[in-house]
Ligand SMILES: NC(=O)C1=CN([C@@H]2O[C@H](COP(=O)(O)OP(=O)(O)OC[C@H]3O[C@@H](n4cnc5c(N)ncnc54)[C@H](OP(=O)(O)O)[C@@H]3O)[C@@H](O)[C@H]2O)C=CC1
């Protein structure tokens with residue numbers, strides 16, 4: 001039997017084993033940007049891949065008074081514009097769109113939820129589906145509280161089947177607001193029913209980290225403070241604030257990227273071997289990383305954290321304005337568009353290994369990557385002829401390119417046998433791989449919370465970030481400027497130089 005057939009059969013069998021429960025998908029914010037760009041295309045691709053329940057109902061909500069037809073036409077347009085499947089398969093689209101209904105409601109008005117409940121129940125009866133309900137809140141965070149309490153009071157959440165809640169970032173504005181929000185959610189949903197999206201956890205290479213680390217014994221053996229000198233996590237972006245000035249100027253890189261995505265990458269990189277690959281055990285290990293993350297005292301923040309803001313510059317040959325000149329930004333703003341930090345995980349395993357993170361807008365390149373630098377323990381043997389031997393480094397490219405490379409040392413016969421670095425590289429050129437939202441939504445449909453942020457992770461992340469937020473607010477740290485198109489302020493390079501390292 002050709003191997004491709006075996007693979008197809010296996011995939012088919014795998015999918016059969018995962019029989020998904022019939023259910024209702026209730027989408028708040030269905031007329032919004034995220035729904036159009038990410039959620040509908042992701043649902044459609046899952047549908048095409050057979051990763052959808054046999055019977056399902058999808059109900060979209062927004063304030064504008066759309067008919068079902070207008071809503072379905074809007075979804076069709078979104079699929080044609082944003083789905084990674086370029087072929088427009090009319091029969092599949094039609095079948096998919098038939099599942100959608102639209103209800104106009106103001107989420108702040110508790111009385112209108114009756115209308116929604118009627119629609120949900122009517123569709124459950126028509127399709128003979130159990131009361132399994134997934135509520136996706138793709139709305140501004142200020143509405144999360146009122147929607148969940150209205151779900152509770154209207155009876156929408158009292159189902160005879162399961163219920164789940166998916167919520168988008170940001171989860172709170174600081175530690176206190178996140179705790180308050182969580183308390184409110186818990187009045188309607190149990191922790192295991194809440195799926196907090198961090199789209200970085202949906203990236204294929206982030207989901208692959210666990211396998212790269214734990215399914216490769218050669219890496220596992222080397223993954224400790226005896227062999228590793230430091231670990232660097234970078235998420236650099238070339239874009240500026242785009243059309244999100246009002247949000248970003250209040251948020252800054254610390255809230256927008258560090259509290260969630262960067263710390264999630266840290267947890268995924270540093271966690272110890274879990275007992276199993278289920279959500280409970282993986283989350284336990286991630287939480288341990290955060291519990292052991294050394295808190296930054298008020299007096300030490302400026303030693304370990306660099307705050308930056310971009311000035312005008314050039315990116316890919318084009319001139320761009322500085323942050324203060326961006327439309328909608330307060331001219332005297334001291335908001336952070338760049339953050340770098342040195343972190344320590346105080347456990348036997350990582351003791352003495354600094355972790356560095358950096359993220360910023362309007363940088364030289366768009367790249368999210370994790371770099372593991374190994375110690376140069378055998379340097380003496382080659383020191384005379386070579387003075388400096390490059391360290392072995394393992395680079396895990398998360399996006400936009402996906403790949404793994406390992407820098408080794410080798411003699412170069414064409415250069416007097418000098419020891420020089422060589423790169424062994426794997427780049428994923430797989431086409432048509434599922435997007436983050438597809439992977440995450442599929443997990444939520446089948447009730448697997450492994451790649452969603454648990455409350456404890458979110459709370460511990462805010463707890464670590466909180467003193468830095470306060471230091472930024474009180475201007476206790478310098479605000480370093482950096483030119484757009486650079487890799488951030490010099491102070492960020494200095495942070496590593498102090499320890500004898502450079503950013504890779
Ligand atoms: N867009 C993105 O790329 C990303 C967004 N997010 C998060 O996703 C969430 C949604 O973002 P986005 O789609 O961009 O936001 P939009 O502003 O584009 O959409 C907001 C949605 O909320 C609805 N809405 C607003 N007020 C009410 C109300 N009182 N009653 C009922 N519905 C209401 C709007 O409906 P109508 O207009 O019909 O009133 C619209 O459907 C936010 O939490 C955001 O932080 C997270 C990551 C990326």
Ligand SMILES: O=C1O[C@H](COP(=O)(O)O)[C@@H](O)[C@H](O)[C@H]1O
Pocket residue numbers: 237256257368399
């Ligand atoms: O959550 C966010 O992420 C994006 C970066 O995501 P990526 O998948 O392109 O790496 C960032 O631009 C945005 O400010 C932030 O809110």
